[in-house]
Amino acid sequence: MKISEVSKKYGISEDTLRYYERIGLIPKVNRNKSGIREYTEEDCRWIEFIKCMREAGVQIEALVKYVKLFQKGDETIEERKKILIEQREQLVSRIKDIQRALDKLNLKIEAYETLIIPAEKKLNKEKKIKT
Numbered sequence: 001m002k003i004s005e006v007s008k009k010y011g012i013s014e015d016t017l018r019y020y021e022r023i024g025l026i027p028k029v030n031r032n033k034s035g036i037r038e039y040t041e042e043d044c045r046w047i048e049f050i051k052c053m054r055e056a057g058v059q060i061e062a063l064v065k066y067v068k069l070f071q072k073g074d075e076t077i078e079e080r081k082k083i084l085i086e087q088r089e090q091l092v093s094r095i096k097d098i099q100r101a102l103d104k105l106n107l108k109i110e111a112y113e114t115l116i117i118p119a120e121k122k123l124n125k126e127k128k129i130k131t
Helices: 003-010 014-022 041-055 060-072 074-110 112-130
Strands: none
Touching: 003 014, 003 041, 014 041, 041 060, 060 074, 074 112
16 A cells, blocks of 8 residues: 555555654555555554554653564563553643643633623723823
8 A cells, every 4th residue: 555545544644654654653664666655454553553542642752662662572561551551640640731721711711701801901901001
């Protein structure tokens, strides 16, 4: 399969596919005599794996480490699991940050007419006095 076909099939840009290959997330893709990449079923399975991990929130740097460990074999199973646990902890932390931001925004929306509009009017009056 050509890179354009793989890109379309998986919804990943051609640049991203080249990047994944360059940083070692997918093995070097074979090329034909013209130098055009020809993706095999195995290459596509790697792409599916990477896409799945990215959709699970695994960051690129962690994924590169994970793939390198995977390529070393079963003796790295515990290290790989540790990477996934760390990624989960980071996601939980980000979710908490987003929830705090959402809670603040909800409070601002609830108090919009009683607090924000008067504060904006006051700011506007102060601006007119200075100019």
